[in-house]
Amino acid sequence: MDEKEIRKRKKDELIQKLFNEMGSNEVRIRDIYKKYSFEFSLSPYDVENILGITKTERLRWTKDEKLKVAGYNSFRKYGKTIEYPKYDSFQIYHISKKQLEKWREEHKNEVNKKRKQAINKAKTTRKRNVNIQKQFYEKEWKKILVEWYKVDSKLGVTMELAYWTMWVSRWAKESQLKSLSARTKKKEYDENKANFYQMKNEAIKRLIQSSFSTLSFYKPRNADKTTYIQFCDVHFSLWGIEREFEYVSKWDFYAWHKKEIQKCDSCMVKVVKDYYSLFYVSIQHEELKDYHFSFHIPYPIGQVFLPDKANLPNVVHEEQEGLFRFGRPLVGDEKVIFTIKNTVKHFQAALTKFDLYF
Structure with a gap:
Protein backbone atom coordinates (compact mmCIF):
# COMPACT_ATOMS: atom_id res chain seq x y z
CA MET A 1 0.00 0.00 0.00
CA ASP A 2 1.53 3.33 -1.04
CA GLU A 3 1.69 6.51 1.05
CA LYS A 4 -1.15 8.19 -0.84
CA GLU A 5 -3.50 5.27 -0.20
CA ILE A 6 -2.54 5.22 3.47
CA ARG A 7 -3.33 8.94 3.79
CA LYS A 8 -6.67 8.43 2.03
CA ARG A 9 -7.59 5.53 4.31
CA LYS A 10 -6.67 7.53 7.41
CA LYS A 11 -8.77 10.43 6.13
CA ASP A 12 -11.76 8.15 5.52
CA GLU A 13 -11.34 6.55 8.96
CA LEU A 14 -11.23 9.97 10.64
CA ILE A 15 -14.33 11.12 8.78
CA GLN A 16 -16.20 7.95 9.70
CA LYS A 17 -15.15 8.32 13.35
CA LEU A 18 -16.39 11.94 13.34
CA PHE A 19 -19.77 10.95 11.93
CA ASN A 20 -20.09 8.06 14.43
CA GLU A 21 -19.61 10.49 17.30
CA MET A 22 -22.24 12.86 15.84
CA GLY A 23 -24.64 9.95 15.48
CA SER A 24 -27.65 10.61 13.30
CA ASN A 25 -27.72 14.37 13.81
CA GLU A 26 -28.47 15.31 10.18
CA VAL A 27 -28.26 19.05 10.83
CA ARG A 28 -24.77 18.82 12.34
CA ILE A 29 -23.58 16.55 9.52
CA ARG A 30 -24.94 18.95 6.87
CA ASP A 31 -23.28 21.89 8.61
CA ILE A 32 -19.93 20.07 8.66
CA TYR A 33 -20.22 19.24 4.95
CA LYS A 34 -21.21 22.82 4.16
CA LYS A 35 -18.40 24.35 6.20
CA TYR A 36 -15.74 22.01 4.78
CA SER A 37 -17.28 21.35 1.37
CA PHE A 38 -13.97 21.42 -0.53
CA GLU A 39 -12.16 19.27 2.05
CA PHE A 40 -14.90 16.63 1.71
CA SER A 41 -15.25 17.07 -2.06
CA LEU A 42 -15.16 14.14 -4.47
CA SER A 43 -13.14 13.65 -7.63
CA PRO A 44 -14.82 13.08 -11.01
CA TYR A 45 -13.79 9.41 -10.84
CA ASP A 46 -15.40 8.97 -7.41
CA VAL A 47 -18.62 10.70 -8.53
CA GLU A 48 -18.97 8.39 -11.53
CA ASN A 49 -18.42 5.29 -9.36
CA ILE A 50 -20.70 6.37 -6.50
CA LEU A 51 -23.60 7.35 -8.77
CA GLY A 52 -22.98 4.69 -11.43
CA ILE A 53 -22.96 7.23 -14.24
CA THR A 54 -20.83 7.68 -17.34
CA LYS A 55 -18.28 10.43 -17.92
CA THR A 56 -20.58 11.92 -20.57
CA GLU A 57 -23.45 12.09 -18.08
CA ARG A 58 -21.24 13.65 -15.42
CA LEU A 59 -20.01 16.33 -17.82
CA ARG A 60 -23.54 17.02 -19.07
CA TRP A 61 -25.03 17.36 -15.59
CA THR A 62 -22.08 19.46 -14.44
CA LYS A 63 -22.70 21.84 -17.34
CA ASP A 64 -26.42 21.91 -16.49
CA GLU A 65 -25.48 22.64 -12.82
CA LYS A 66 -27.33 19.54 -11.64
CA LEU A 67 -24.13 18.34 -9.98
CA LYS A 68 -22.79 20.85 -7.49
CA VAL A 69 -19.10 21.75 -7.82
CA ALA A 70 -17.33 22.58 -4.55
CA GLY A 71 -14.21 23.92 -6.26
CA TYR A 72 -11.44 23.08 -8.67
CA ASN A 73 -8.07 21.36 -8.47
CA SER A 74 -5.38 21.49 -11.11
CA PHE A 75 -2.39 19.54 -12.40
CA ARG A 76 0.33 20.06 -14.96
CA LYS A 77 0.44 18.01 -18.17
CA TYR A 78 2.40 18.59 -21.38
CA GLY A 79 3.42 22.01 -20.09
CA LYS A 80 -0.20 23.09 -19.49
CA THR A 81 -2.21 23.62 -16.33
CA ILE A 82 -5.39 21.56 -16.48
CA GLU A 83 -8.26 22.17 -14.06
CA TYR A 84 -10.84 19.60 -12.99
CA PRO A 85 -13.92 19.94 -10.76
CA LYS A 86 -14.30 18.63 -7.21
CA TYR A 87 -17.89 17.80 -6.34
CA ASP A 88 -19.94 18.53 -3.25
CA SER A 89 -20.01 15.18 -1.49
CA PHE A 90 -23.13 15.93 0.59
CA GLN A 91 -25.17 16.44 -2.57
CA ILE A 92 -23.63 13.45 -4.37
CA TYR A 93 -24.45 11.04 -1.51
CA HIS A 94 -28.04 12.29 -1.44
CA ILE A 95 -28.79 11.85 -5.15
CA SER A 96 -31.14 8.91 -5.55
CA LYS A 97 -31.37 6.47 -8.45
CA LYS A 98 -34.86 7.85 -9.07
CA GLN A 99 -33.38 11.33 -9.51
CA LEU A 100 -30.77 10.03 -11.95
CA GLU A 101 -33.45 8.28 -14.02
CA LYS A 102 -35.47 11.50 -14.08
CA TRP A 103 -32.44 13.41 -15.41
CA ARG A 104 -31.84 10.74 -18.04
CA GLU A 105 -35.47 10.90 -19.12
CA GLU A 106 -35.30 14.70 -19.34
CA HIS A 107 -32.20 14.45 -21.53
CA LYS A 108 -33.82 11.83 -23.74
CA ASN A 109 -36.87 14.05 -24.22
CA GLU A 110 -34.65 17.05 -25.01
CA VAL A 111 -32.72 15.03 -27.60
CA ASN A 112 -35.96 13.87 -29.24
CA LYS A 113 -37.27 17.43 -29.25
CA LYS A 114 -34.11 18.77 -30.93
CA ARG A 115 -34.16 15.90 -33.41
CA LYS A 116 -37.72 16.76 -34.43
CA GLN A 117 -36.78 20.44 -34.70
CA ALA A 118 -33.81 19.52 -36.90
CA ILE A 119 -36.02 17.35 -39.15
CA ASN A 120 -38.59 20.15 -39.50
CA LYS A 121 -35.86 22.69 -40.21
CA ALA A 122 -34.34 20.38 -42.84
CA LYS A 123 -37.74 20.01 -44.53
CA THR A 124 -38.24 23.77 -44.55
CA THR A 125 -34.73 24.35 -45.89
CA ARG A 126 -35.17 21.68 -48.56
CA LYS A 127 -38.45 23.21 -49.68
CA ARG A 128 -36.87 26.67 -49.80
CA ASN A 129 -33.91 25.36 -51.81
CA VAL A 130 -36.18 23.61 -54.31
CA ASN A 131 -38.07 26.87 -54.83
CA ILE A 132 -34.84 28.83 -55.31
CA GLN A 133 -33.55 26.31 -57.87
CA LYS A 134 -36.91 26.25 -59.67
CA GLN A 135 -36.99 30.05 -59.83
CA PHE A 136 -33.53 30.19 -61.39
CA TYR A 137 -33.63 27.29 -63.87
CA GLU A 138 -37.21 27.80 -65.07
CA LYS A 139 -37.13 31.59 -65.31
CA GLU A 140 -33.82 33.38 -64.93
CA TRP A 141 -31.63 30.81 -66.74
CA LYS A 142 -34.00 30.56 -69.71
CA LYS A 143 -34.10 34.34 -69.95
CA ILE A 144 -30.29 34.49 -70.00
CA LEU A 145 -30.07 31.85 -72.74
CA VAL A 146 -32.57 33.71 -74.93
CA GLU A 147 -30.54 36.90 -74.47
CA TRP A 148 -27.35 35.15 -75.65
CA TYR A 149 -28.68 33.04 -78.50
CA LYS A 150 -30.80 35.76 -80.13
CA VAL A 151 -27.55 37.64 -80.95
CA ASP A 152 -25.77 34.66 -82.52
CA SER A 153 -25.99 30.90 -82.04
CA LYS A 154 -22.19 30.50 -81.87
CA LEU A 155 -22.06 33.30 -79.36
CA GLY A 156 -24.76 31.48 -77.38
CA VAL A 157 -22.83 28.22 -77.09
CA THR A 158 -19.65 30.14 -76.25
CA MET A 159 -21.30 32.14 -73.49
CA GLU A 160 -23.11 29.06 -72.16
CA LEU A 161 -19.89 27.05 -71.89
CA ALA A 162 -18.08 30.02 -70.37
CA TYR A 163 -20.89 30.44 -67.84
CA TRP A 164 -20.71 26.85 -66.57
CA THR A 165 -16.93 26.88 -66.71
CA MET A 166 -17.10 29.79 -64.28
CA TRP A 167 -19.09 27.68 -61.80
CA VAL A 168 -16.77 24.72 -62.32
CA SER A 169 -13.91 27.05 -61.45
CA ARG A 170 -15.81 28.19 -58.33
CA TRP A 171 -16.21 24.59 -57.18
CA ALA A 172 -12.50 23.95 -57.80
CA LYS A 173 -11.66 26.87 -55.51
CA GLU A 174 -14.29 25.76 -52.97
CA SER A 175 -12.80 22.26 -52.86
CA GLN A 176 -9.29 23.67 -52.52
CA LEU A 177 -10.26 25.79 -49.50
CA LYS A 178 -12.14 22.92 -47.86
CA SER A 179 -9.15 20.64 -48.33
CA LEU A 180 -6.93 23.04 -46.39
CA SER A 181 -9.04 22.72 -43.24
CA ALA A 182 -10.39 19.19 -43.73
CA ARG A 183 -9.69 16.43 -41.23
CA THR A 184 -11.71 13.50 -42.54
CA LYS A 185 -12.59 14.34 -46.17
CA LYS A 186 -9.31 15.83 -47.40
CA LYS A 187 -8.83 13.10 -50.04
CA GLU A 188 -12.38 13.65 -51.36
CA TYR A 189 -11.88 17.43 -51.59
CA ASP A 190 -8.52 16.99 -53.33
CA GLU A 191 -10.10 14.65 -55.89
CA ASN A 192 -12.94 17.12 -56.47
CA LYS A 193 -10.46 19.95 -56.91
CA ALA A 194 -8.44 17.98 -59.46
CA ASN A 195 -11.58 16.95 -61.37
CA PHE A 196 -12.98 20.47 -61.51
CA TYR A 197 -9.69 21.98 -62.67
CA GLN A 198 -9.46 19.27 -65.33
CA MET A 199 -12.98 20.18 -66.48
CA LYS A 200 -11.99 23.84 -66.58
CA ASN A 201 -8.93 23.08 -68.73
CA GLU A 202 -11.03 21.00 -71.14
CA ALA A 203 -13.41 23.93 -71.51
CA ILE A 204 -10.57 26.44 -72.07
CA LYS A 205 -9.21 24.26 -74.89
CA ARG A 206 -12.54 24.70 -76.66
CA LEU A 207 -13.33 28.28 -75.72
CA ILE A 208 -10.17 29.63 -77.38
CA GLN A 209 -11.53 28.27 -80.68
CA SER A 210 -14.42 30.74 -80.57
CA SER A 211 -14.09 34.08 -82.33
CA PHE A 212 -15.69 35.68 -79.28
CA SER A 213 -12.72 34.69 -77.12
CA THR A 214 -9.38 36.45 -76.80
CA LEU A 215 -6.26 34.82 -75.40
CA SER A 216 -3.41 36.85 -73.95
CA PHE A 217 -0.49 36.43 -71.58
CA TYR A 218 0.13 38.04 -68.20
CA LYS A 219 3.65 38.15 -66.82
CA PRO A 220 4.14 39.65 -63.36
CA ARG A 221 7.31 41.44 -62.30
CA ASN A 222 8.69 38.38 -60.49
CA ALA A 223 7.39 35.65 -62.77
CA ASP A 224 10.14 33.07 -62.18
CA LYS A 273 10.77 30.32 -65.88
CA ASP A 274 7.39 32.08 -65.90
CA TYR A 275 6.12 29.92 -63.01
CA TYR A 276 3.87 32.74 -61.77
CA SER A 277 2.80 33.89 -65.23
CA LEU A 278 -0.76 33.34 -66.44
CA PHE A 279 -2.68 32.74 -69.64
CA TYR A 280 -5.72 35.01 -69.73
CA VAL A 281 -8.90 34.07 -71.61
CA SER A 282 -11.55 36.76 -72.02
CA ILE A 283 -15.04 36.21 -73.48
CA GLN A 284 -17.38 39.09 -74.19
CA HIS A 285 -19.51 40.76 -76.87
CA GLU A 286 -20.37 44.39 -77.43
CA GLU A 287 -24.13 43.65 -77.40
CA LEU A 288 -23.90 41.82 -74.08
CA LYS A 289 -22.28 44.42 -71.86
CA ASP A 290 -23.53 42.79 -68.64
CA TYR A 291 -21.60 39.60 -69.36
CA HIS A 292 -17.84 39.32 -69.34
CA PHE A 293 -16.14 36.04 -68.48
CA SER A 294 -12.44 35.78 -67.74
CA PHE A 295 -10.28 32.81 -66.85
CA HIS A 296 -6.67 32.54 -65.75
CA ILE A 297 -4.56 29.43 -66.29
CA PRO A 298 -1.12 29.13 -64.67
CA TYR A 299 1.60 29.05 -67.34
CA PRO A 300 3.09 25.66 -66.25
CA ILE A 301 -0.35 24.08 -66.79
CA GLY A 302 -1.52 26.04 -69.82
CA GLN A 303 1.69 25.71 -71.83
CA VAL A 304 0.78 22.06 -72.49
CA PHE A 305 -2.39 22.84 -74.48
CA LEU A 306 -2.38 26.58 -75.21
CA PRO A 307 -0.50 28.49 -77.97
CA ASP A 308 3.08 29.67 -77.51
CA LYS A 309 3.23 32.68 -75.18
CA ALA A 310 5.54 34.43 -77.64
CA ASN A 311 2.65 34.68 -80.12
CA LEU A 312 0.22 36.18 -77.60
CA PRO A 313 -0.35 39.82 -76.65
CA ASN A 314 0.56 40.82 -73.11
CA VAL A 315 -2.17 41.97 -70.77
CA VAL A 316 -2.15 43.96 -67.53
CA HIS A 317 -3.84 42.01 -64.80
CA GLU A 318 -6.98 43.68 -63.42
CA GLU A 319 -9.25 41.63 -61.21
CA GLN A 320 -12.95 42.07 -61.85
CA GLU A 321 -15.59 42.60 -59.21
CA GLY A 322 -19.01 41.05 -58.77
CA LEU A 323 -20.48 37.82 -60.10
CA PHE A 324 -17.89 37.26 -62.80
CA ARG A 325 -14.83 37.92 -60.64
CA PHE A 326 -12.50 34.94 -60.99
CA GLY A 327 -10.73 32.91 -58.36
CA ARG A 328 -13.28 32.78 -55.54
CA PRO A 329 -15.37 30.02 -53.94
CA LEU A 330 -19.16 29.92 -53.88
CA VAL A 331 -21.12 32.11 -51.48
CA GLY A 332 -24.67 32.19 -50.07
CA ASP A 333 -27.41 30.74 -52.24
CA GLU A 334 -24.94 29.97 -55.04
CA LYS A 335 -24.35 26.60 -53.35
CA VAL A 336 -28.10 25.99 -53.45
CA ILE A 337 -28.58 26.88 -57.12
CA PHE A 338 -25.26 25.64 -58.50
CA THR A 339 -24.91 22.35 -56.69
CA ILE A 340 -22.13 20.03 -57.82
CA LYS A 341 -24.70 17.81 -59.52
CA ASN A 342 -26.36 20.70 -61.38
CA THR A 343 -23.04 22.28 -62.31
CA VAL A 344 -21.56 19.09 -63.75
CA LYS A 345 -24.79 18.25 -65.64
CA HIS A 346 -25.07 21.69 -67.29
CA PHE A 347 -21.33 21.89 -67.91
CA GLN A 348 -21.32 18.56 -69.79
CA ALA A 349 -24.37 19.63 -71.81
CA ALA A 350 -22.71 22.96 -72.70
CA LEU A 351 -19.51 21.14 -73.70
CA THR A 352 -21.44 18.80 -76.01
CA LYS A 353 -23.39 21.68 -77.53
CA PHE A 354 -20.20 23.68 -78.13
CA ASP A 355 -18.62 20.72 -79.97
CA LEU A 356 -21.57 20.66 -82.37
CA TYR A 357 -20.83 24.23 -83.47
CA PHE A 358 -17.04 24.23 -83.42
Missing part, protein backbone atom coordinates in the same frame (compact mmCIF):
# COMPACT_ATOMS: atom_id res chain seq x y z
CA LYS A 225 10.27 30.65 -59.25
CA THR A 226 13.56 29.63 -57.69
CA THR A 227 13.25 26.00 -56.58
CA TYR A 228 16.81 25.15 -55.53
CA ILE A 229 19.84 27.06 -54.22
CA GLN A 230 23.28 25.77 -53.28
CA PHE A 231 25.98 28.33 -52.48
CA CYS A 232 29.65 27.95 -53.23
CA ASP A 233 32.10 28.14 -50.28
CA VAL A 234 32.61 31.88 -50.72
CA HIS A 235 28.93 32.81 -50.85
CA PHE A 236 28.15 30.35 -48.05
CA SER A 237 30.70 32.13 -45.86
CA LEU A 238 29.24 35.53 -46.75
CA TRP A 239 25.79 34.23 -45.87
CA GLY A 240 27.17 33.06 -42.50
CA ILE A 241 28.63 36.52 -41.80
CA GLU A 242 25.27 38.21 -42.43
CA ARG A 243 23.54 35.70 -40.14
CA GLU A 244 25.80 36.72 -37.24
CA PHE A 245 23.82 39.94 -36.80
CA GLU A 246 20.29 38.66 -37.47
CA TYR A 247 18.52 35.70 -39.03
CA VAL A 248 18.76 35.69 -42.81
CA SER A 249 17.27 32.84 -44.85
CA LYS A 250 19.17 31.61 -47.89
CA TRP A 251 16.27 32.82 -50.04
CA ASP A 252 16.65 36.35 -48.68
CA PHE A 253 20.42 36.24 -49.11
CA TYR A 254 19.96 35.06 -52.69
CA ALA A 255 17.44 37.84 -53.40
CA TRP A 256 19.85 40.48 -52.05
CA HIS A 257 22.84 39.16 -54.02
CA LYS A 258 21.00 37.71 -57.01
CA LYS A 259 23.20 39.15 -59.78
CA GLU A 260 26.52 38.05 -58.22
CA ILE A 261 25.23 34.54 -57.40
CA GLN A 262 23.80 34.03 -60.89
CA LYS A 263 27.18 34.97 -62.38
CA CYS A 264 29.01 32.61 -60.02
CA ASP A 265 30.01 29.36 -61.78
CA SER A 266 30.25 27.44 -58.48
CA CYS A 267 26.80 28.30 -57.08
CA MET A 268 23.84 26.16 -58.18
CA VAL A 269 20.47 27.79 -58.75
CA LYS A 270 17.45 26.14 -60.37
CA VAL A 271 14.75 28.44 -61.72
CA VAL A 272 11.37 27.62 -63.29
